[in-house]
Amino acid sequence: MEHAEEEVPRIGVFICHCGINIGGVVNVPEVVKYAMTLPNVVYSEDNLYTCSSEGLGKIKEGIGKYNLNRVIVASCTPRTHEPLFRATCEEAGVNKYLFEMANIREHCSWAHMHEPDKATEKAKDIVRMAVAKARLLKPQDELEIEVTPSALVIGGGISGMTSALCLADQGFKVYLVEKEPELGGMLRHLHKLYPTMLNASEGLNKIVGGVKPNKNIEVWTSAVVKQVKGFIGNFDVSVQRGNGETANFRVGTIIVATGADVFEPVGMYGYKKYDNVITQFKLEQLLKDSQLKKPERVVMIQCTGAREEKGRTYCSRICCMEALKNALLVKELYPETDVYILFRDLQTYGKDYEDWHRMAQDRGVKFIKYNLEKPPEVVAGHDGKLTIDVYHALLGEQVQIESDLVILSTPLVQHEDVKELSQILKVPLGPDGFFFEAHVKLRPIDFATDGIYVCGTAHSPKNMAESVSQALGVASRAAIPMAVKRLRTEAITAMVDESLCSGCGTCVKICPYGAIEKDEKGVARVTAVVCKGCGTCGASCPEKAITMRHFTDEQVVAQALAALGRAVA
């Protein structure tokens, strides 16, 4: 497997301006000139965008013209663009493990945009470190693994069911796990959905009716995912089922569609103190069950517990439209009822949604803008009524409104028990508590971990149309490896030098994947396909008998010495 020939490194360094993202801060031509002075660098150039087809063409051209056998691109983070540049190298006949990336955008020009001189010096150092590593890089061969053509979908709401159905229709086996006793999630509690005024139950029944009889979908309700081990193509899952049994099975991909909860604004605006202060969510249920008695005046307070300075700083995105829709429904039911909407900013962001704002104005819904600094106060008034004291931000004066029903528009929040799932799957939660995607623009429904995807309100507050779009998106993302059936695994794995191994077994105990065992000779042996390449065994081996491919001791130390401006001995 190890490539026999030891060639003299001929390194090409391609330095990206990234438009003005790097070039506007770092003096790129100076870094190019500097790169040419580094050992084994035979060619360097700058590109406006190295990732453009022109830039990629330049890499291939450089490889041919200067006989390059190592390539460095100094641009953005390897976490997004490394696969693209590696593929380009492969096309030009350079093994992809002979490629190295220098992150001079996220870690340099963007973070140090006010210090261009220092940023240029840092960019040179980062390139020097990449060269130090590239000189020691070795070509690697990758192993192929089989992908299990089945998926685990966690969450049986509209998002989970939509992606399950989409995958099942493509012929993949799907395990749909829902923690509640029934499928449906949030939609089970909603009344009508904007902008079409579709009955939530109608939409729901249709999709549940598609999921339940589908032969490719195994539906488990009152069930919880307890353990997930493995990696893309081969995740071993344990699910605790409602009947107390534990089901163990293997899937190739995992979709997280766990949805969200509605924030309970206890202690805000008299909620839970006065019976006639309720949430928008509760109003939905009253409307749905035809239980809403005629109020004389309804006051809705937007951004209750959302867009705060600390804590829930985010906009929940759906509350403005939900308030407009419910205001119109109340007006339709009881035309005499006064409806007030107290808002900070009315964000009717979507296609056609602004019409709803106008429609509500036409029907006589009254809008009052309030400030975060002077939020409304709700106090008990006469005959069980409430008085809302609000500073009218446009009139610049205090206004009192008497009301017999106050509706609080509260944001969607993450489930309290989701931390456990995030740890089981090893996928992150963002500061707002929602699941955190690999890249906001380039990989908006992937997790950084291959083979795990996120959709719907588990990711962030969104309406049904947006949830369904994402659900279809993840289904198509998850279908890719399952349709291709085979995947190549990273060659970043551990390798034992048998002549140094004393058979102490420390690595066997440390490996989190059980990828190392002692063979018949009593020395450690790595099962490469199981090894995930963390390198903990290498860093712990008492005899220093383990080499981590692509992150060898020599390579890492060379980078550290280069960072300090010292040459490798």
Next chain:
Amino acid sequence: MTFEPRIVGFLCNWCSYAGADLAGVSRISYPTNIRIIRLMCSGRVDPVFVLETLVNGADGVMVMGCHPGDCHYVDGNLQTERKIKMLKKLIARTGLEPERLRLEWVSASEGGRFAELVNEFTNQIKALGPSPLAGEKPDPVILENILAAKSAAEDFRLRVLVGREKELIEKGNVYGEKTTQEEFDKTMDEAVQAEYVRSKIYFVVRKEPQSVKELSKRLDLDPQMVLRHIVVLRRRGMVTVGRVEGTTPLYTALEVGR
């Protein structure tokens, strides 16, 4: 000119490196001093990497990984924590400030936290001043000490103890005897001290043969203790009697090669 520290960061690919990316994406500025090395897991950080970096004059070293429970590789970060704990004990004996080494947890969504930590650490190192090992003329005593520390960190005993810490505490040894954290820490303290001193003895006698008396004076150690270490080093085949002056044996190093 003001002192600009050289800081080397060892960051895991999944959490802390992504956190550093996010700091950039969010345009959160922090001092330019840190140079980042990307590893797949903080568990890859061999104690020797850190010591080698310090030997070569880094003013500070930051190791960053995922928060406990979030590690992409189950518990590589906890292995790192054990290694750093041992390293700090080792560095504390060399005369170099152990605060030059710092371990922190940063998640992929904590761009702000990353920037804050780098800022804080850079300021801390600025206040501490340049490393005695930086520049053209490193402090010879501390340099020799830290090289001895490196040699101890390369050696079997400390590595095996760190590697087996979890097992010894949680599962027990081959006889099923569990060790408490306190007992383990005590054992580790003794091992660090012993291995460090042995490395120092080895370094000294490698230059020229020494008597126990001379070694005890140079290392400021009880002669009985020096003799005990010599016995261990002889048993390990690292030291032997070079020559005898009168009735005093002078010990010398055997080249340990692989």
